[in-house]
Amino acid sequence: DAGVIQSPRHEVTEMGQEVTLRCKPISGHNSLFWYRQTMMRGLELLIYFNNNVPIDDSGMPEDRFSAKMPNASFSTLKIQPSEPRDSAVYFCASSTGGWEKLFFGSGTQLSVL
């Protein structure tokens, strides 16, 4: 199994541009999570999907952020328009639910100039 696959690994963009981060969870996992990691705030949950349905999006910072999961094998996190304070590492993780461990992707390092 290839694990959780995220793309791109690095993204550099200018303020105001649209950014789309992609995630392919492990096949068979029914839960998917988007986390954001910064030095100041650590790891924060942005949104959680279960069986492709958003369960909790209370961590999404503002309306500029949106996430979709059109099917069990793909999810996107979009920021439009992007701002310098969005610069962070964005992680996607998946699990089989219950208390099974989360499997994390390698993250996307986003830099907004």
Add this chain to the structure above:
Amino acid sequence: AQTVTQSQPEMSVQEAETVTLSCTYDTSESDYYLFWYKQPPSRQMILVIRQEAYKQQNATENRFSVNFQKAAKSFSLKISDSQLGDAAMYFCAYRTADSGYSTLTFGKGTMLLVSP
């Protein structure tokens, strides 16, 4: 809401020595799960060890063990015979036992430095 606190931003240890990383948490629940994750420079988050709150026995995985004190809401990680490859950021995490909602709340992390 649950909170997880790691009071040590950085710890240092010499190879072959033992080091303990601290973690405390705040919750009103009686059943939950606790985890330690390792994040090396590659950024990949790797599960090190996990503990179920209803189990009194401390979890152990090879050189890694925990000291779980439920009443004190403390969950420390002990690394024995430290190796250079143990150098990483370590995150303590909490997860509710509620089957309908199963995400993780992380602490801010402790950077572990290992010297030869």
